[in-house]
Amino acid sequence: MADRPPRVLVDNEVVDIGGKRFRCIDTPHVPHGSDAGVMHEETTATLLCRDLFTRRGGGPPLTENDIVGPAMKAEDFWALTRLGPTTAPNIRKLIETKPRTLALMHGSSFSGDTVSALGALADRYEARLRKPMGH
Template identity: 70%
Template sequence: MDVRTDEIAEQIYRVSVFVPHAGGGAGFTFNHFLIAGDEPLLFHCGLRKMFPIVSGAIRAIMPTDRIRWLSFGHFEADECGSMNDWLAAAPHAEIMHGVMGCRISIADMADRAPRSLANGEVVDIGGKRIRYIDTPHVPHGWDAGVIYEEVTKTLFCGDLFARLGDGPALTESDIVEPAMIAEDFFNLTSLGPTTAPNIRGLAALKPKTLAIMHGSSFSGDAEGAIHSLADHFEARLRMALR
């Protein structure tokens, strides 16, 4: 597995693990994002079996025991499988997540009690401000949510815009068409009447950078890319209802 670290926005580091045999042989990236505020936050703890290589990459940036906050999009192995390893490595760390995620999974599965965040709640981590946003069932899981870093205007998209293959850490190329190809392969999105509106609502944030869990992060017309993704799912729902 190839592990690569890049700074995609000011003091926001993407630790990417490329698994070449995943995705039907096309390969698949698993990305973890370190937000280096005064109280550093790791978004996506990662798979439990990847903890040694991901924590090693994080240690190259800062000691792991400095991490104060852990978060992720929803309760799933590739997002939080190693959360208890991180809680052990960072004795002062807390998990922060939405109320639903904490109630249905995290409070029981985590070795320390999490901090529950209301929709729209902002946490100042010193030099960076993290806004939590509920996105139930988008792209999947009723506990799903994203975070938005207000200072750098970086939206951490979770599984939205997931794509197959590898690529640069940061791109201005189209991210929507590759995401729809991956959608056809994985069938990962919960398609319903709230799918497109929930995605479209994220465009109102007017982000500058999209930090994507599976694929290159994006710097370009992020607002347009979000609307385009919503348009695709809106069209797919209309087709499904015919």
């Protein structure tokens, strides 16, 4: 229940919920057609990644271990990412947020080198896009 009607957030709009500030970041077609955006909580520098780094199976709640490898294995299994020419650039633009934590929807949140993880994920999708069909 809400005391007012819902409204659509625009790209880079910040919503202050009293102590936490969430920035809406549009990422058209990334990770999926229906999940075309993420949120960045600015006070803790946490990027709420949605399905960007989905993994299969369990893990600890927070890790500094590789999250790109497991994400690509999950992608091999489910093929859920909308792969296109804007996939990698949309992931790379998230580097600008300089997150301290990547909060994943399906997998352990990540507190390691977040900038490198985002860059590596973008690189891996870009390589897949450039790979000839049938290989």
